[in-house]
Amino acid sequence: MFKGKTILVTGASKGIGRSIALEFARLGGNVCINYSSSNESALEVLEATRVFDCQADIFKSDISDESSVKNMFDEIEKKFGTVDILVNNAGITKDNILMRMKSEEWDNVLNINLKGAFNCIKAASKGMMKKRYGKIINISSVVAFTGNIGQANYISSKAGLIGLTKSSAIELAPRGIRVNAIAPGFIETDMTKSLTEDVKNAMLSKILLGYFGKPEDIAKASVFLASPDSDYITGTVLHINGGMFLG
Numbered sequence: 001m002f003k004g005k006t007i008l009v010t011g012a013s014k015g016i017g018r019s020i021a022l023e024f025a026r027l028g029g030n031v032c033i034n035y036s037s038s039n040e041s042a043l044e045v046l047e048a049t050r051v052f053d054c055q056a057d058i059f060k061s062d063i064s065d066e067s068s069v070k071n072m073f074d075e076i077e078k079k080f081g082t083v084d085i086l087v088n089n090a091g092i093t094k095d096n097i098l099m100r101m102k103s104e105e106w107d108n109v110l111n112i113n114l115k116g117a118f119n120c121i122k123a124a125s126k127g128m129m130k131k132r133y134g135k136i137i138n139i140s141s142v143v144a145f146t147g148n149i150g151q152a153n154y155i156s157s158k159a160g161l162i163g164l165t166k167s168s169a170i171e172l173a174p175r176g177i178r179v180n181a182i183a184p185g186f187i188e189t190d191m192t193k194s195l196t197e198d199v200k201n202a203m204l205s206k207i208l209l210g211y212f213g214k215p216e217d218i219a220k221a222s223v224f225l226a227s228p229d230s231d232y233i234t235g236t237v238l239h240i241n242g243g244m245f246l247g
Protein backbone atom coordinates (compact mmCIF):
# COMPACT_ATOMS: atom_id res chain seq x y z
CA MET A 1 0.00 0.00 0.00
CA PHE A 2 2.94 2.39 0.67
CA LYS A 3 5.35 1.33 -2.08
CA GLY A 4 7.37 4.39 -3.15
CA LYS A 5 6.18 6.47 -0.18
CA THR A 6 8.69 7.80 2.34
CA ILE A 7 7.52 7.59 5.93
CA LEU A 8 9.32 9.20 8.87
CA VAL A 9 8.41 7.90 12.32
CA THR A 10 10.01 9.85 15.17
CA GLY A 11 10.93 7.90 18.29
CA ALA A 12 10.74 4.62 16.39
CA SER A 13 13.40 2.73 18.36
CA LYS A 14 10.88 1.46 20.93
CA GLY A 15 7.27 0.97 21.94
CA ILE A 16 4.54 2.58 19.86
CA GLY A 17 6.96 4.14 17.32
CA ARG A 18 8.64 0.77 16.72
CA SER A 19 5.28 -0.82 16.03
CA ILE A 20 4.22 2.01 13.68
CA ALA A 21 7.50 1.73 11.73
CA LEU A 22 7.11 -2.04 11.36
CA GLU A 23 3.51 -1.72 10.17
CA PHE A 24 4.57 0.71 7.42
CA ALA A 25 7.45 -1.65 6.57
CA ARG A 26 5.01 -4.57 6.31
CA LEU A 27 3.01 -2.47 3.82
CA GLY A 28 6.07 -1.78 1.64
CA GLY A 29 7.05 1.84 2.44
CA ASN A 30 10.47 3.50 2.64
CA VAL A 31 10.62 3.62 6.42
CA CYS A 32 12.80 6.16 8.27
CA ILE A 33 13.39 5.07 11.86
CA ASN A 34 14.23 8.12 13.98
CA TYR A 35 15.68 7.91 17.50
CA SER A 36 17.90 10.05 19.71
CA SER A 37 20.07 7.73 21.82
CA SER A 38 19.07 4.04 21.72
CA ASN A 39 21.35 2.88 18.88
CA GLU A 40 20.95 -0.82 19.58
CA SER A 41 17.17 -0.66 19.78
CA ALA A 42 17.02 1.32 16.52
CA LEU A 43 19.24 -1.27 14.80
CA GLU A 44 16.96 -4.04 16.12
CA VAL A 45 13.95 -2.30 14.53
CA LEU A 46 15.87 -1.95 11.25
CA GLU A 47 16.72 -5.66 11.40
CA ALA A 48 13.05 -6.48 12.01
CA THR A 49 12.06 -4.65 8.79
CA ARG A 50 14.28 -7.02 6.72
CA VAL A 51 11.59 -9.69 6.47
CA PHE A 52 9.37 -7.27 4.54
CA ASP A 53 9.55 -6.10 0.93
CA CYS A 54 10.42 -2.53 1.93
CA GLN A 55 13.31 -0.11 2.27
CA ALA A 56 14.35 1.23 5.67
CA ASP A 57 17.13 3.00 7.53
CA ILE A 58 17.84 4.54 10.91
CA PHE A 59 18.23 8.30 11.42
CA LYS A 60 19.70 9.54 14.69
CA SER A 61 18.43 13.02 15.56
CA ASP A 62 17.27 14.86 18.65
CA ILE A 63 14.00 16.28 17.33
CA SER A 64 14.02 19.15 19.84
CA ASP A 65 17.07 20.57 18.00
CA GLU A 66 16.06 22.37 14.80
CA SER A 67 19.46 22.03 13.09
CA SER A 68 19.62 18.31 13.90
CA VAL A 69 16.14 17.90 12.36
CA LYS A 70 17.24 19.79 9.25
CA ASN A 71 20.25 17.47 8.86
CA MET A 72 18.00 14.42 9.29
CA PHE A 73 15.61 15.64 6.57
CA ASP A 74 18.58 16.32 4.24
CA GLU A 75 19.85 12.76 4.82
CA ILE A 76 16.37 11.28 4.26
CA GLU A 77 15.94 13.27 1.06
CA LYS A 78 19.27 12.01 -0.30
CA LYS A 79 18.35 8.42 0.48
CA PHE A 80 14.59 8.16 -0.18
CA GLY A 81 13.37 11.56 -1.49
CA THR A 82 11.09 13.92 0.43
CA VAL A 83 8.91 12.69 3.28
CA ASP A 84 5.32 11.85 2.25
CA ILE A 85 4.08 10.72 5.67
CA LEU A 86 5.27 12.08 9.01
CA VAL A 87 4.36 10.44 12.31
CA ASN A 88 5.30 12.66 15.25
CA ASN A 89 5.52 9.95 17.88
CA ALA A 90 8.68 10.68 19.94
CA GLY A 91 7.82 11.66 23.48
CA ILE A 92 9.12 11.57 27.05
CA THR A 93 7.74 12.02 30.56
CA LYS A 94 9.39 13.73 33.53
CA ASP A 95 6.64 13.55 36.13
CA ASN A 96 6.53 15.68 39.25
CA ILE A 97 3.85 17.57 41.10
CA LEU A 98 3.53 21.16 39.99
CA MET A 99 5.05 22.71 43.11
CA ARG A 100 8.16 20.53 42.81
CA MET A 101 8.54 20.56 39.05
CA LYS A 102 11.86 22.04 37.98
CA SER A 103 12.00 24.31 34.98
CA GLU A 104 14.38 21.81 33.27
CA GLU A 105 11.67 19.14 33.65
CA TRP A 106 9.14 21.48 32.07
CA ASP A 107 11.47 22.61 29.25
CA ASN A 108 12.77 19.15 28.45
CA VAL A 109 9.30 17.64 27.99
CA LEU A 110 7.88 20.61 26.07
CA ASN A 111 10.97 20.82 23.84
CA ILE A 112 10.84 17.18 22.79
CA ASN A 113 7.10 16.48 22.78
CA LEU A 114 5.81 19.74 21.30
CA LYS A 115 8.67 21.73 19.77
CA GLY A 116 10.03 18.49 18.29
CA ALA A 117 6.76 17.97 16.42
CA PHE A 118 6.77 21.61 15.27
CA ASN A 119 10.37 21.23 13.97
CA CYS A 120 9.44 18.09 12.02
CA ILE A 121 6.19 19.52 10.62
CA LYS A 122 8.06 22.61 9.37
CA ALA A 123 10.76 20.48 7.74
CA ALA A 124 8.34 17.94 6.22
CA SER A 125 5.72 20.33 4.92
CA LYS A 126 8.11 21.97 2.41
CA GLY A 127 8.36 18.81 0.30
CA MET A 128 4.68 17.95 0.87
CA MET A 129 3.61 21.42 -0.34
CA LYS A 130 5.54 20.92 -3.59
CA LYS A 131 3.83 17.56 -4.11
CA ARG A 132 0.49 19.03 -2.98
CA TYR A 133 -0.08 15.93 -0.87
CA GLY A 134 1.04 14.67 2.52
CA LYS A 135 -0.09 13.11 5.75
CA ILE A 136 0.95 14.20 9.22
CA ILE A 137 -0.04 12.27 12.35
CA ASN A 138 0.68 13.62 15.83
CA ILE A 139 0.65 11.19 18.75
CA SER A 140 -1.02 13.01 21.66
CA SER A 141 -2.56 11.29 24.71
CA VAL A 142 -5.83 10.68 26.52
CA VAL A 143 -4.48 12.77 29.41
CA ALA A 144 -4.52 15.86 27.18
CA PHE A 145 -8.31 15.63 27.59
CA THR A 146 -8.59 14.43 31.19
CA GLY A 147 -5.61 15.98 33.04
CA ASN A 148 -3.58 13.97 35.57
CA ILE A 149 -1.65 14.50 38.78
CA GLY A 150 2.11 15.06 38.41
CA GLN A 151 2.09 15.52 34.64
CA ALA A 152 1.57 19.26 34.07
CA ASN A 153 4.52 19.39 31.66
CA TYR A 154 3.55 16.22 29.73
CA ILE A 155 -0.15 17.13 29.54
CA SER A 156 0.59 20.68 28.40
CA SER A 157 2.77 19.23 25.64
CA LYS A 158 0.10 16.72 24.58
CA ALA A 159 -2.71 19.32 24.70
CA GLY A 160 -0.41 21.65 22.74
CA LEU A 161 -0.10 18.94 20.08
CA ILE A 162 -3.89 19.06 19.60
CA GLY A 163 -3.69 22.82 18.99
CA LEU A 164 -0.72 22.30 16.65
CA THR A 165 -2.73 19.64 14.77
CA LYS A 166 -5.68 22.00 14.24
CA SER A 167 -3.60 25.03 13.25
CA SER A 168 -1.45 23.10 10.82
CA ALA A 169 -4.50 21.31 9.37
CA ILE A 170 -6.01 24.73 8.57
CA GLU A 171 -2.81 26.16 7.09
CA LEU A 172 -1.84 23.08 5.09
CA ALA A 173 -5.23 21.90 3.76
CA PRO A 174 -5.06 24.18 0.68
CA ARG A 175 -1.86 22.28 -0.28
CA GLY A 176 -3.50 18.87 0.05
CA ILE A 177 -1.79 18.02 3.36
CA ARG A 178 -3.90 16.26 6.01
CA VAL A 179 -2.96 16.66 9.68
CA ASN A 180 -4.56 14.54 12.39
CA ALA A 181 -3.84 13.43 15.95
CA ILE A 182 -4.18 10.12 17.75
CA ALA A 183 -4.85 10.19 21.50
CA PRO A 184 -3.82 6.80 22.89
CA GLY A 185 -5.04 5.64 26.28
CA PHE A 186 -2.89 3.31 28.38
CA ILE A 187 -0.60 1.34 26.03
CA GLU A 188 1.86 -1.30 27.28
CA THR A 189 5.37 0.07 26.57
CA ASP A 190 8.56 1.10 28.46
CA MET A 191 6.86 4.42 29.23
CA THR A 192 4.10 2.74 31.25
CA LYS A 193 6.15 -0.22 32.58
CA SER A 194 7.51 1.78 35.52
CA LEU A 195 4.07 2.73 36.94
CA THR A 196 3.15 1.10 40.26
CA GLU A 197 0.61 -1.74 40.41
CA ASP A 198 -1.77 0.62 42.27
CA VAL A 199 -1.65 3.20 39.47
CA LYS A 200 -2.08 0.47 36.82
CA ASN A 201 -5.08 -1.00 38.65
CA ALA A 202 -6.64 2.46 39.02
CA MET A 203 -6.23 2.98 35.24
CA LEU A 204 -7.62 -0.47 34.46
CA SER A 205 -10.75 0.22 36.49
CA LYS A 206 -11.46 3.17 34.16
CA ILE A 207 -11.18 1.17 30.92
CA LEU A 208 -14.55 -0.14 29.69
CA LEU A 209 -12.98 -2.97 27.71
CA GLY A 210 -11.02 -4.10 30.80
CA TYR A 211 -7.52 -4.36 29.29
CA PHE A 212 -4.59 -2.15 28.30
CA GLY A 213 -3.87 -1.34 24.65
CA LYS A 214 -0.95 -2.69 22.61
CA PRO A 215 1.40 -0.62 20.40
CA GLU A 216 -0.16 -2.39 17.37
CA ASP A 217 -3.53 -0.73 18.16
CA ILE A 218 -1.91 2.66 17.52
CA ALA A 219 0.09 1.38 14.53
CA LYS A 220 -3.05 0.18 12.69
CA ALA A 221 -4.75 3.54 13.24
CA SER A 222 -1.67 5.42 12.03
CA VAL A 223 -1.72 3.41 8.81
CA PHE A 224 -5.40 4.28 8.33
CA LEU A 225 -4.72 8.01 8.83
CA ALA A 226 -1.75 7.79 6.43
CA SER A 227 -3.66 5.96 3.70
CA PRO A 228 -5.94 7.39 0.98
CA ASP A 229 -8.87 5.74 2.85
CA SER A 230 -8.79 8.68 5.26
CA ASP A 231 -8.35 11.46 2.68
CA TYR A 232 -11.50 13.30 3.84
CA ILE A 233 -10.26 13.43 7.44
CA THR A 234 -8.18 16.38 8.66
CA GLY A 235 -7.78 18.41 11.86
CA THR A 236 -9.32 15.73 14.02
CA VAL A 237 -8.38 13.47 16.94
CA LEU A 238 -8.80 9.71 16.94
CA HIS A 239 -9.23 8.44 20.52
CA ILE A 240 -7.90 4.89 21.07
CA ASN A 241 -8.35 4.05 24.74
CA GLY A 242 -10.70 1.09 25.22
CA GLY A 243 -13.45 3.42 26.38
CA MET A 244 -11.48 5.26 29.08
CA PHE A 245 -13.59 8.42 28.87
CA LEU A 246 -16.84 6.68 29.69
CA GLY A 247 -15.84 4.38 32.55
Ligand SMILES: NC(=O)c1ccc[n+]([C@@H]2O[C@H](COP(=O)([O-])OP(=O)(O)OC[C@H]3O[C@@H](n4cnc5c(N)ncnc54)[C@H](OP(=O)(O)O)[C@@H]3O)[C@@H](O)[C@H]2O)c1
Binds near residue numbers: 016036
Ligand atom coordinates in the same frame (compact mmCIF):
# COMPACT_ATOMS: atom_id res chain seq x y z
N1 LIG B 1 2.54 4.25 26.31
C1 LIG B 1 1.41 4.88 26.53
O1 LIG B 1 0.54 4.43 27.31
C2 LIG B 1 1.11 6.17 25.82
C3 LIG B 1 -0.15 6.74 25.99
C4 LIG B 1 -0.45 7.92 25.34
C5 LIG B 1 0.48 8.52 24.52
N2 LIG B 1 1.71 7.96 24.38
C6 LIG B 1 2.67 8.65 23.50
O2 LIG B 1 3.11 7.76 22.50
C7 LIG B 1 4.46 8.09 22.11
C8 LIG B 1 5.33 6.84 22.22
O3 LIG B 1 5.28 6.38 23.56
P1 LIG B 1 5.96 5.01 24.03
O4 LIG B 1 5.18 4.55 25.20
O5 LIG B 1 6.15 4.13 22.87
O6 LIG B 1 7.38 5.59 24.55
P2 LIG B 1 8.80 4.86 24.72
O7 LIG B 1 8.67 3.39 24.67
O8 LIG B 1 9.41 5.51 25.92
O9 LIG B 1 9.60 5.36 23.40
C9 LIG B 1 9.89 6.71 23.21
C10 LIG B 1 10.62 6.90 21.90
O10 LIG B 1 10.90 8.31 21.74
C11 LIG B 1 12.28 8.46 21.37
N3 LIG B 1 12.78 9.77 21.80
C12 LIG B 1 12.85 10.28 23.04
N4 LIG B 1 13.40 11.51 23.00
C13 LIG B 1 13.69 11.78 21.70
C14 LIG B 1 14.26 12.87 21.02
N5 LIG B 1 14.68 13.96 21.65
N6 LIG B 1 14.40 12.80 19.66
C15 LIG B 1 14.01 11.69 19.00
N7 LIG B 1 13.45 10.62 19.59
C16 LIG B 1 13.30 10.66 20.93
C17 LIG B 1 12.98 7.30 22.08
O11 LIG B 1 14.21 7.02 21.42
P3 LIG B 1 15.62 7.05 22.23
O12 LIG B 1 15.50 6.04 23.33
O13 LIG B 1 16.62 6.71 21.20
O14 LIG B 1 15.75 8.44 22.74
C18 LIG B 1 11.96 6.19 21.87
O15 LIG B 1 12.13 5.61 20.58
C19 LIG B 1 4.90 9.22 23.05
O16 LIG B 1 4.72 10.46 22.41
C20 LIG B 1 3.94 9.09 24.21
O17 LIG B 1 3.78 10.32 24.89
C21 LIG B 1 2.06 6.80 25.00
